[in-house]
Amino acid sequence: MEFQKLFNLVVAASLINNFVFTQFLGLCIFFGVSKKMETAVGMSITFMAVMVISAAACWLVFNYGLVPLDITFLKIVVFIGVVAALVQVSDTIMRKISPDLYYKLGVYLALIATNCIIVAVPLTNAGAGYSFIESMFFGVGSGLGFGIALIIMASIREKLELADVPAPFRGMPLAFITTGLIALAFTGFAGLITL
Amino acid sequence: MSETSMSNWQLIKNGIFAENTIFKLAISLCPSIAVTSGLKNGVLMGVAVLFVQTMVNMTIALMRNVINSKIRIPVFMLVISGWVSVADMGMAAYARDVYRSMGLYIQLIVAFASILARAELFASKNKVVPSMFDGIGMGIGFLVALTIISFFRELIGKGSLWGISLTGGVKPMLIMIMPTGGFFAVGILMAFFNWMELRGGKAPAHH
Numbered sequence: 001m002e003f004q005k006l007f008n009l010v011v012a013a014s015l016i017n018n019f020v021f022t023q024f025l026g027l028c029i030f031f032g033v034s035k036k037m038e039t040a041v042g043m044s045i046t047f048m049a050v051m052v053i054s055a056a057a058c059w060l061v062f063n064y065g066l067v068p069l070d071i072t073f074l075k076i077v078v079f080i081g082v083v084a085a086l087v088q089v090s091d092t093i094m095r096k097i098s099p100d101l102y103y104k105l106g107v108y109l110a111l112i113a114t115n116c117i118i119v120a121v122p123l124t125n126a127g128a129g130y131s132f133i134e135s136m137f138f139g140v141g142s143g144l145g146f147g148i149a150l151i152i153m154a155s156i157r158e159k160l161e162l163a164d165v166p167a168p169f170r171g172m173p174l175a176f177i178t179t180g181l182i183a184l185a186f187t188g189f190a191g192l193i194t195l
Numbered sequence: 196m197s198e199t200s201m202s203n204w205q206l207i208k209n210g211i212f213a214e215n216t217i218f219k220l221a222i223s224l225c226p227s228i229a230v231t232s233g234l235k236n237g238v239l240m241g242v243a244v245l246f247v248q249t250m251v252n253m254t255i256a257l258m259r260n261v262i263n264s265k266i267r268i269p270v271f272m273l274v275i276s277g278w279v280s281v282a283d284m285g286m287a288a289y290a291r292d293v294y295r296s297m298g299l300y301i302q303l304i305v306a307f308a309s310i311l312a313r314a315e316l317f318a319s320k321n322k323v324v325p326s327m328f329d330g331i332g333m334g335i336g337f338l339v340a341l342t343i344i345s346f347f348r349e350l351i352g353k354g355s356l357w358g359i360s361l362t363g364g365v366k367p368m369l370i371m372i373m374p375t376g377g378f379f380a381v382g383i384l385m386a387f388f389n390w391m392e393l394r395g396g397k398a399p400a401h402h
Contacts, residue, residue, distance in 0.1 A: 022374050027224040028308055076283065076302050077276040084272055116225055116306040123302055168390035169382075176382030184375040 006137045013141025016192055019117050020149040021183040026117040030149060031175055033108070040154035044147030046108040048140070050090065051118060054083050055139030058122030059132055072126070079122045087112055117146060152182060203328040210332025216309045217340040217381070218388050223309040227344055228377035230297045234357050237345025238338070239293050243282045243301055245334030248310050250278045252330030255318035262319070271314045272305075279305045309333065348372060348380050 019025045033043045058079050066072045091109045094102045112118055121142050125135040156178055165174055201209065214220060217227050226244075231237040254274050255262075262270050283301050286294045294301070304310070313333055318326040349356055352371030370376045 024225050024229040024374065024377065025303070027228070028222050031224070073280065073284065076280050076305055077273065080272050080276045080305055081269075084269055116303045119306050120299065120303060123299060127299075167393055168386040170389075173382045173386035173389065176378045176385065180375045180378030180382065183378055184370075184373075187373065187375070 006133065009134060009137045010141035010144065011192065013138050014145035014148065015186070015189045018145040018149060018186055018189075019120070019142055020146060021179070021186040023120075025120050026115050026146060029111055029115050030146075030153065030179075031172065033111070034150050034153040034175075035157055037151070037154045037158060039108075040150040042105050043108045043111075044143075044150050046105045047112060047115075047118075047146055048143030050087065050109070050112050051121060051143035051146075052136055052139040053090070054086050054118055055121050055125060055135050056132070057086060058082050059125055059130075059135040062122070062126050063132075075123065075126055076119075079119055083118055083122075117142060149182075153179065156182075201325075203325065206325060206328040207332035207335065210329065210334070211336040211339060214333070215336045215340060216333060217337065217344075218385055220309070222312070223307045223337070224381070225303065226300050227341060227381055228374070229300050231341055231345035231348055231377060231380070232352065232372040234342070234345045234349045236293060236297055237341040239286075239290060240297065240300065241334075241338030241341040243286065244304060244307070244310075244337050245331070247275070247278045247282050247304050248313065248334040248337070249327060249330035250281075251275050251310055251314055252318040252326040253323055254278070255314045256321060256323045256326035259319045259321075267315070267319065268311075271311055271319075275307075275310055275314070276305045309337070344377075344380050344384060347384075348376060352376055 013019075017023060020027065020030050029043070033039045061078060061082055062072070062075060066075060066078060087109055091102075094105070094109070121139055122135075125138060130138060153175075157175065160174065160178070169177075212219075216223050226240050230240045251271075251274055255271060258270075258274075279302065282304065283298070286301055287298070313329060317329045321329070346356070348371050351368050352373075354360060354367035368376075371380065
């Protein structure tokens, strides 16, 4: 496993194929938690951790459970189950071990279970036939990309709060148009690395 | 919400207008941009969601008395993912070329907040028939939203509708079929609906 390939995978997943700006996944949460910088940072950290763990767990279940039994058509059901269980488990563990951290990040955990990126990553891993390490790095890249997107958006929206916007555009419509402009900027990353 | 008192027709209208998933509630947004670069994709995605939403609502309504309320969310998720698998395999079998371009998004219907929300808020508390109509209404609302978005995006971005070219020699605005254009289209349409409401004297639903 050469280092360069893994590096490429991370850059590709976080910048070039950024889940929010070029594949439009996780938008509900993206628009939901990007109103304030603090929540955006908390969400990014939690998200990244859950993403890597679930990518790894789903890979193990897929390659050692579903493939040998020849029931890969059940992958949607199984991945959703694995992710939901993982979120529940990390919720419980976090509450026991570190109530402080739970107080800060616990809310986001519940939200993550309904996020499409968290299911999209294992599905992509299974579809592309990545190895275990590659899957983990793909998870890291995707989590990083989502974090970058959230933080950029939160910093813009905090400023936008003060702007004088025409009434029909207030709130979601403006958030969408802002995201469109960021997405336009992100198209500039295309071709940075050829995989 | 306890058992509903709305008639079947009111339930359908509620899903299309008052609680339109995309323009009013602003949830389940991912496919509203991802698959709407062409009218055909948008409509098929809408039909898939309509199917899943209706079937899930009916299944949950049938099972509502045997589901333990403590584990209801996992049960709902399993029911949803079962029906999504059906839609996924159906699409893969009968609409191959479309499936190739949007297969991942069909699979991701499983993570739709709107479907889980209807199961939780409506189907788990109502009888089968109202739940079915609620599902149909919500699904049609989604279908209508996707159709409007993809209509404008394909018309402006490619100069065609359902793959048939309309413009002749005029160059289309390529930006509308790019990711950026999707965000713009949804944003402007939302603003348009807000504007209509503001003119009607009501405050916009979301802020």
